[in-house]
Amino acid sequence: MADKKLLLIFRNPPFSDSSNKDTLDIALACSAFDIPVSLLFLHDAVLQLIKGQQSQALQQKNLINTFKALAMYDIDQLFLLESDLRRFALSTADLTVNCQAISESEMATLIRQFDTVINL
Amino acid sequence: MIISLLIYASQNSGQAEQTALRFTRSALAQGHKIHRVFFYGETVSGISSLKVIPRDEIDITGQWLDLAESDDLDLVVCIAAAVRRGVLDQQECDRHNRVAANLVAGFNLSGLGQLADxxxxxxRLLTFGN
Structure with a gap:
């Protein structure tokens, strides 16, 4: 089997539909199969990384703990757009995991580096 | 070319699954190999043998089965997505002590490892989503 690099793109806000959890489950499963996985958070998806979220009031599972555990699965390449941070007046220090902020043109270059891209 | 499909859409809203089916037919007709079709998320709800389709509407699940028979397709349904939506094979029905199994025969429940494979x-992996 050929080596494949996988990029998973998150686009949806937290606590909306199941796509964020479903994408995260793909990340964990593929990592267990030794597929190198990187994550890209676009637009509203950035909001799920903000520190101090309390999902108990919504009676929903919080994905934050899973995001924090990603490093144990060797998933440490996390990207987001500088323009999204500006839009929400955030900095990477506001986020619960280490992310690299990139420009739109760097994103285009990034995506081309992957063999498989999944964007649910 | 060897191609797999990831289907992540509702049968009842949007036409992503129909597009996936038509893509599969075209790819096969052009001599490509379909390694696997992986059903994930809301798509899974439709793979129930309890579903009743009006006679003048398309039974897309039946069309996958026709294609699976003629072209030996591997139709895999994500087990976690299926069980939470009440789509069970006999083994899951017994395990969770439910009244009936309803996964359409010809589809197989399995884990995300099948997607990784x-x-x-x-x-190529093609995603047909919302």
């Missing part, structure tokens, strides 16, 4: 074994 599809990524590794295929030249």
């Amino acid at each position: 599809a990524i590794l074994s295929s030249d």
